[in-house]
Amino acid sequence: MKAGSNLENVLRSGAFAVTGELGPPKSGDLELVRKKARILKGFVDAVNITDCQTAIVRMSSLTAGLAALAEGVEPVMQMTCRDRNRIGMQADILGASALGVKNLLCLTGDHQKFGNHPQSKGVFDMDSIQLLQMVKGMRDEKKFQCGEEIKGNEPSLFLGCAANPFADPFEFRPVRLAKKVAAGADFVQTQIIYNLEKFAKFMEMVRDLGVHEKCFILAGVTPPKSLGMARYMKKFVPGLDVTDEVLARLSDAKDQREEGINICVDIIRQVQDIPGVAGVHVMAIEWEEAVPEIVKRAGLSDRPEPKGIEPVLSSSSSIEKAVEDARKEVRIEFEEELERARTEAQASRELVIKEKEKVASEISDLKKQIEEARTMASHKEAEVRKLTEEIQKAKKELEASQAAGPAQAPPVAAASPPPGPGAPPPPGGPLTDREQKVLESLNLGLQALKSVLGLDDSQFEALRRFLEAEFMLQLGQIPAPAPPPPRPPVTEPAPPVPEAEPAPAEEAKAPRVEEAAEEKTARNKEVVNLVAKGNLALHSGDYNGAIEAFEKALSIDSTDEKARAGLADAKAALQKALSAVKEAPEEAAAAPEGLPPRPEEIDEQWWKEKWVIRYTAMGNVALMKGDYDQAVSAFEKALALDASNEKAKAGLERAKNRQGIFIPEVKAGQAPAAVKEAEAAPKPEAEEAAEEKKEAPPEKPVEEPEAKAEKEVKKEEKPQAKPAAPKIEISAPAGEGVGEIAVSPLSKEEPPLSERAGDIPEDVYKEACSGAIQSVTLGDGEKAISVGGETALPFYNFEGDMPNPPRVAFEVLDSEPEEWPDVLTKYFADCLGDPAAWAKKCVEEYNAKSICLSLISTDPNGADVAPADAAAVAQKVVEAVDVPIIFWGCGNAEKDTETLREITGRIGEKKVCLGPLTDANYRTLGATAMAFQYPVVASTPIDVNLAKQLNILLENLGVHLDHILMDPSIGAVGYGLEYTYSVMERIRLAALTQQDDKLSCPFIVNLGREVWKAKETRLPTDGMLGDQERRGVLMEAITASALLLAGGELMVMRHPKSAALTEALVEGLL
Amino acid sequence: MSRIKAICCNYTLSVEPDALKSAGLVPEDVEFERLPCTGRLEVPELLDAFTQGAAAVFVVGCELDKCHNLSGSRRASKRVAQAKKILEELDMDPGLVEMFFAGRGETEPVVEAARLMAARAARAKKAQ
Amino acid sequence: MIIAERKKLGELLEMVKGCRRLLVLGCRGCVAVCSAGGDKEVSVLASAIRLGLSRQGKEIEIEERTLVRQCDPEYIDPLNEDASDFDAVLSMACGVGVNFIADRCGKVNVLPALDTTFYGANLSSGEWKEMCAGCGACVLHLTGGLCPVARCAKSLSNGPCGGSQNGRCEIHPDVSCIWQQIYDKLSGLNRSDEMKNIMPMRDWTSAGHGGPRRRIREDLLP
Secondary structure, three states, X not given: OOOOOHHHHHHHOOOOEEEEEEOOOOOOOHHHHHHHHHHHOOXXXXXXXXXXXXXXXXXOHHHHHHHHXXXXXXXXXXXXXXXXXXXXXXXXXXXXXXXXXXXXXXXXXXXXXXXXXXXXXXXOOOOHHHHHHHXXXXXXXXXXXXXXXXXXXXXXXXXXXXXXXXXXXXXXXHHHHHHHHHHXXXXXXXXXXXXXXXXXXXXXXXXXXXXXXXXXXXXXXXXXXXXXXXXXXXXXXXXXXXXXXXXXXXXXXXXXXXXXXXXXHHHHHHHHOOOOEEEEEEOOOOOOOHHHHHHHHOOOOOOOOOOOOXXXXXXXXXHHHHHHHHHHHHHHHHHHHHHHHHHHHHHHHHHHHHHHHHHHHHHHHHHHHHHHHHHHHHHHHHHHHHHHHHHHHHHHHHHHHHHHOOOOXXXXXXHOOOOOOOOOOOOOOOOOHHHHHHHHHHHHHHHHHHHHHOOOHHHHHHHHHHHHHHHHHHHOOOOOOOOOOOOOHHHOOOOOOOOOOOOOHHXXXXXXXXXXXXXXXXXXXXXXXXXXXXXXXXXXXXHHHHHHHHHHHHHHOOOOHHHHHHHHHHHHHHHHHHHHHHHHHHHOOOOOOOOOOOOXXXXXXXXXXXXXXXXXXXXXXXXXXXXXXXXXXXXXXXXXXXXXXXXXXXXXXXXXXXOOOOOOOOOOOOOHHHHHHHHHOOHXXXXXXXXXXXXXXXXXXXXXXXXXHHHHHHHHOOOOOOOOOOOEOOOOOOOOOOOOOOEOOOOOOOOOHHHHOOOOOHHHHOOOOOOOOOEEEEOOHHHOEEEEOOOOOOOOOOOOOOOOOOEEEEEEEOOOOOOOOHHHHHHHOOOOOOHHHHHHHHXXXXXXXXXXXXXXXXXXXXXXXXXXHHHHHHHHHHHHOOOOEEEEOOOOHHHHHHHHHHHHHHHOOOOEEEEEEOOOOHHHHHHHHHHHOOOEEEEOOOOHHHHHHHHHHHHHHOOOHHHEEEEOOOOOOOOOHHHHHHHHHHHHHHHHHOOOXXXXXXXXXXXXXXXXXXXXXXXXXXXXXXXXXXXXXXXXXXXXXXXXXXXXXXXXXXXXXXXXXXXXXXXXXX | OOEEEEEEEOOOOOOOHHHHHHOOOOOOOEEEEXXXXXXXXXXXXXXXXXHOOEXXXXXXXXXXXXXXXXXXXXXXXXXXHHHHHHHHHOOOOHHHEEEEEEOOOOOHHHHHHHHHHHHXXXXXXXXX | OEEEEEOOHHHHHHHHOOOOEEEEEEEOOHHHHOOOOOHHHHHHHXXXXXXXXXXXXXXOEEEEEEEOOOOXXXXXXXXXXXXXXXXXXXXXXXXHHHHHHHHHOOOOOEEEOEEEEEEEEEEEOOEEEEEEOOOOXXXXXXXXXXXXXXXXXXXXXXXXXXXXXXXXXXXXXXXXXXXXXXXHHHHHOOOXXXXXXXXXXXXXXXXXXXXXOOOOOHHHOO
């Protein structure tokens, strides 16, 4: 194996090899190479990549070969001697081999005369045979052509050459092939074979020379694509012997391509039978698609499994794969990291658990001890009982003996203990000897009992007295005074041991013992119970419960020390627990100051402040939740860091006084910001807010118009509302609906900006504009309005002037609207078909300052009302109202020209505004407008440059910029508002800050029609979307307000309510 | 005044040029030069004629195979061909130099050649 | 012999357009033999330049002269004396002559009137053909005296290539395949077996790729 290429593998395995040919593109389009490679893949063992065949400049064979290799197709890189000298060629050979090319076909190359650069200098430093020698030397001897050693990797290449059996002198051709093989060729690909007879003869001669045993011979075949191609090859390709038979077959064929493939397949079949032919080289020039078919039909499609095809460089897909792999690796690393972190976390968790277990085991030890003590106690109880029984028995016996006679000594008498040292003299009358003896033995028994039970003296004394008393009773003597019957302490039920509470055992025991000791003191049972309950709660961790119990106990008996102590304990414990709970997570890794470790890049002071703020906020949150203890703790912590923090102090004060923040109806867990706001706001406002909240449950359909109106007023209103704000009252149309359209003006910003800015110098926040917006006047007489004229961005009153407030024009249709929702039409129900009345209503009832008459009926695609008829309507409207009127055409440039001209003809001098002017009709309409000095609407589709272009065109025509309103085309909210906004903003900025006076016209914003065609304004009232009218009104008002901020100056709107809202907004902002 | 230079051999110009002119057969501004044989003609002479102001130059030699000096007119025609190439290289109309053949003593071809060349010269002048 | 060919008049007129006095200088060596730069050609060229410039409305004074050779100092050195007052010397010698004048005559502005084309033989009157490339490493003994370097389009050492057909080279039907000729020649000499030998890669240093060449014959040095 010389190079281990797939081709070499196939040939050496004895399989009949198939190679293909791939001509690189005459461009840098690697995809073409990949495409061809993919066609050939799987049908050939290797593919020749030609080296600027016929001397036409193409992508280099090395590059294209690598691309093929990356596609999984093994390249046979062709190398000619025409274009490089030995230096360049060896360099490329090294590179090719290094990049995974394993087959090299050595050629002299076509003369440059044939190519597209016949003026070039042919190099021909060597010929193909010398090239073979050179590469063989590099491969086998590790030597460069000059003889210098190749240190490191030598090229590993399976060497090929070409042979033309049909060139002259014929008899020399096999000899020359032998020379090539001697020079180093491992395989041969012949010129295209059509003349099989001649080829067979050639092969015979080759065999005579034994060349076929020294190299693999692949017969070259080509499917003639057409008769023309075959003729061309015969005539113009030297050494290509296209036989007459082939020409005849093609000329007779119905489908020449099909026949071409058949011819090729036939030739393959025939060359297969020629001894010494090891494979075929299928050259389908610019017809790669034919190769799979040829290979299939020739029965050669079962290619051996490719071996040794390993791209060193990668195709884009494999790069992607590599990237994916790398990503995976990173992910794995990341996951390992994560796993490590997780393990660590697990470990620490386990540590905690272990600690817990340790504590738990300690607890259970203690429990066990208690249990043992209890068991022991019960054992002792049993013993006591037994002894008592015995005593009882003895007593009975005694009684019996008493009854029987004094002579009879009870059998137990011997077992009776001697009288104790402190045995009291028998009360009452003198005892008999026997009785004395019995008592003594009783005493002895009790002594024993005392030692067994470990009773203290008082207990013993109590027991003794009890027994004595009993005894005396039995005797009929009652010792006086009788002490209360003591329960044996061991029988006192132990308080239940708190289950999972790792309370210290001492603590748990101590009060119990104390309690037991105090049991004797006559205490109010209630108090005792409460104390016990308190202690129980205390130990079970319910500090609040404990406090409550103790406090109750104290309320009954304020002197009860026990309860007092318990209360103190409980409070302390509560405090401790709270701080522990709060600090545990943070203080685990706390810095000495009790703060989490400060990141290095953060200044210490700042870090502290940060935590002061955080603690204060935590305190406020706790306050809000009513968790005062936590609040106290948080504020205290804050104060510990910054003792002078007023907020923390105030918070602490409030927390200590159990003074929450009054936030009615606010659920716990509300965002702290909201709380802060609420906190900052005066109480009444908060209350009002709450009220409003109550008033506006989202599901509640607004049916009471008054309530709703009121609510809206409230919304607009600020608590410190100006005294008796003038309300714009709009009478409601009869019947249901929004009703009163009353919008109170917005309150104006109280302190001026300069005040609010504080110490910030003016030049920091003020940026005066260098440009100004044109002021355009619409209408005439008293009702004329001007828009524009600003020298600052919209409502930037602190930067410049806004002499004319933006205005609202009510849209009136020239015919009855077809698709308006009821919530809109109801306001104009009485005048919908009558534009003049409609306009009049707008002006008189809804206080319209301007009317925009939409000439929708003129649309040629709609009603196509004649210009004259439309003009008549327009004239009526003009006569009906005295406010400025905008005539807005249907949008068909030609029709609008006709209609608007007709209108101007009728109304003459009265100053109306015409629109829309587009690039299609600005000339005619511009001229008309100019004649009457009308302002015009220049309409462009959401584009800065188009807007400017149209303004320039109009100006060139003679229309002054102060007669132009720009319509930038509108998108309603949710329907592209942002595009409109940004285009308007850019136009405005260009006009104001870049002195682009061609963009300095005011905007007319025809938004009503956009909003009211949105489906949201048409869907009926429902639970999810809420009230239909309110929805539509808000959509229109919001669109208007957004576009006001973008610079809109004349807003064409439909709904009286949204118009009122918009005007209120403008009023409020100015 | 554009001149036309005519070069003839002893055998092709048997009539006095002035007689031809006065007979109105050839234009006045044709200047004749008579050589013993056109075979003696060299390219520089043809070119120099132009340099000296000729608008057109023509050579009249014996008929190719009937030259008095066997190959004189053949040589002349090769010189004329060379001169034509040079005129071409100089962006001139190669038709402004021409070789004509005439039988011994024939005047007619000379007259025709003169008229033809006068016409070519006039055309060339117009074209300028 | 060195074969050369006069440059196009347009190119030459451009070269001399600024000259008022011009010396057109012929050579009686190779270029005279190949009728490119001898006395006659000097005369024709001088006339042509006069005509060309006169048509441009320019006047020029042209002197015509022809040297025995322009590649020998003894002929060109006098130019230092009598040619320095010409605005230019338009040499009609091969490139050797132009170079030599340029080398030796510091004050002479020498211009080439000819393109020097190849080393060729005169096949017949008016036809010359390349026979040698001056590669400096003759292999003619191996090729029956026929030069593959000069006469094969690809300078093959081991031809003929697959483009040889009917004795013709594929690049042009007028061009014969020299390797076919070599094969025929060696076959005729019963030396066709020599064609089986692989000719090793050439050393092109002697062909000028090793820099300008020179030759020294010590016994003749002064």
